Amino acid sequence: MRENGSSTQKTLTPFAQIEKKWQQHWEENGVFHTRTDADRQRFYCLCMYPYPSGELHMGHMRNYILGDVIARWHVMKGENVLHPMGFDSFGQPAEQAAIERKTHPAAWTYECIDRMKIQFRRLGISYDWSRELNTCLPEYYRWDQWFFLQLLKEGIAYKKKAPVNWCPKCEIVLADEEIVGGKCWRCDGEADRKDLEQWFYRITAYADRLLQELDLLEEWPERVRTMQAEWLGRSEGVEFNMPLAEGDGDIAVFTTRVDTTWGITYMVLAPEHPLVEKLIKGRPEEASVRAYLEKVSRKSELERISEEVREGVFTGAYAINPANEEKVPVWVGDYVLPQYGTGAIMAVPAHDQRDFEFAKANNLPIRVVIQPEGENLDPQTMTEAYIDSGVQVNSGVFDGLGNEEAKVKIAEWMEESGIGRRKVNWRLRDWLVSRQRYWGAPVPIIYCKKCGTVGVPEDQLPVILPEDAPFTGKGGSVLEQMPEFINTTCPKCGGPARRDTDTLATWTYSSWYYLRFASPKADKIFEREAVDSWLPVDQYIGGIEHAVLHLLYSRFYCKVMQDLGLVGFPEPFRRLFTQGMIYKDGAKMSKSRGNVVGVDEMCDTYGADSARCFILFMGPPEQDAEWRDAGVEGIYRFLGRLWRVVTTHLEHYDPKWSEKIAAATVTEAGQILRRKTHQTIKRVTADLERFHFHTAISALMELVAQMRELQEESKEPADLLVLSEACENLVKLLSPFAPHMAAELWEKLGEKDELCFVSWPTWDEAIAKEETITLVIQINGKVRDRISVEAGLPQEKLEEIAHNSPKIQTHLKGRAVKQTIVVRDKLVNIVV
């Protein structure tokens, strides 16, 4: 056995040979091929597919091991299980890596994929590789391009020049969802803004449904739903116009606090507001405003956010408050965001903290219009804005109303008098999908001088990404330097035309890959029938980091597809499980930190089954966990004990135990094991249902301990039958967790059926039931005695037993019993 592995290989069980043998067996016999038997229920178990970044470490593997246990378990429950895997293989890290290694992103990517597939196989993950998909292959990405064209037809895909997030380090544009705290999600560098012409998907048109249909996702973690709702950021308010004091024109503002309209003392435009230029033209303030705009434009997004003093300048212009006809100054300030609402605000310093700070910094007046009950706010002495509710004052005819009521009344009045209208605003903005990068699917668009922007005709798809590109990994589209790619003919007029040189963001491929798995070879985006039979995904498993990125995009795709009649359901993932991360030495496992635990080193030393069980045994899978090498030993020793207890029993194993056991006279010790066996089946099944794999494994440990005890104690023929029953069930229960060892033991037991397909065991409630219970006797809630009694005794009997206990009698001496509480089969509490 030693000759097969490294010198550190443990030798408790011959795992190296076993694992190799069964991995080969499963593969040769197509055991993991998706079954589609008509009479079985279908179950789609999917783990978020990985980006092929090279090595997978044990931290990554948690996800896949969880999924594998679930998938294997459902197969044993007799279901048709779809358990596929693929690779999210387009994206910029491949470009970076390729440059570093002086190779091509494609070559690097395929190499990584090969390595990762070997690792999946080594851990015994039961993927149906005949359904593998790979997003960087034309046969996959052509459908991404196809879908782009459908979105173009629907007006969901569109191009616009807009200020977009730009990461100078990665030299790439970023979607809003890719910005984390003003920084690039990948490199953690500060992100800038840049004005660029880009492709967007109109996800905002689906904001309402994305929010409302979160309610359909009952089996999603609350946390993820909350994060999505916050990201969508629905807010109700009123939009109205503030006319300019001189000349015509007006400035639209959005507010959620229309009740504070009478408190406006100034207004503020975002520096990027298109009206700024017009307002300042020819005024004395022009120079100072320009200087301010210049200063702001040099600030990064992060600097703008973290500014301590609220800076701004007066434009010289005035606007009219339509509520009271008052003239208020128009300022420019960078605390107003260009992308939200109208890019301009009414400022009510008395009742908005940001406006308050701005007013204080710039010496602007403050007027109270909401007075809290029993108080008298004075602008002179206020130290912060009053943002809670109260009674309207200084608000004309609305004075005296509660502000919540006034909100409604004022909105109605504005609508009736044509001043404004109620509006719902969203934080969500349209999704930026184009990237000026090489390693992606080209945007299937052709620009013709005569015909304008033309979609590539569907029969000309895919637009193949040329492999011989002179890519450097530097910014700017590589495809832009390839005349042979760019120059083409217009599909409409046949004249000379140019191809779009951008590629699609990686998120677009992952937004529908789960659909492709239903019919991965289809000569269309997918077979409707296959999709209808397998989807929505019954169990989706992945990291929390995708709570608003991948999971929001995928929901959006699914809804669009539903509207296009491509699918018949609004939500792609019925049940979601988000697993916690694995840390080591206090940090997330990563190659750069040098704290990774490799799949190979684990498998070499302890074997795949130990690696799997250890990951599962670490704790609740939704929680983060710290990797401690010492813990693996414990699991490894357990598997060794399990191996020995079963192999020791082999010579006595009787496959016909179930026929004989009823007639046999089982000893007391044998009864205990029988009970334990049935209890264990029950517990493991329940634990699998609630994703408590660690307690399922503890249950197996307890069973093994009990088996060893009987094995030591008794050689009675009846007890050997009990041990046979325990062995058979133990091996079945073990199968999803440690499939190699389970398969080997199954074979050693002489069983011929494929263990992976054997029915999940059931328990007999009558056998599982305890015959005796430990009756706890308390006095005033304190445990004073424990007595083993027959289960199911009536209340009166239990009370009698309790009072007869000598220990209890000692305690009760000279005290009057006030009350006795009896919980059947549990305890008696005597109150004195």
Place this chain on the structure above:
RNA sequence: GCCGAGGUGGCGGAAUUGGUAGACGCGCUAGGUUCAGGACCUAGUGGCCGCAAGGCUGUCGGGGUUCGAAUCCCCGCCUCGGCACCA
């Protein structure tokens, strides 16, 4: 700052409905086995007092509800996560 989750031995964690706190594992201690190491086996292991029987105490801190609270309620502390000029 706002929102959410959580706080249980030396450590990871159990405790399904308010009913024996600490299952299971790691570590540690003692003993056995072994040429030795490893592995394996047996016993012990929340704290305090006690030779022992046993007692007291104990689930972040403080209050409350209850015959009974790790579990429910209120206040506070701490940790982690999300959001953070969204008008």
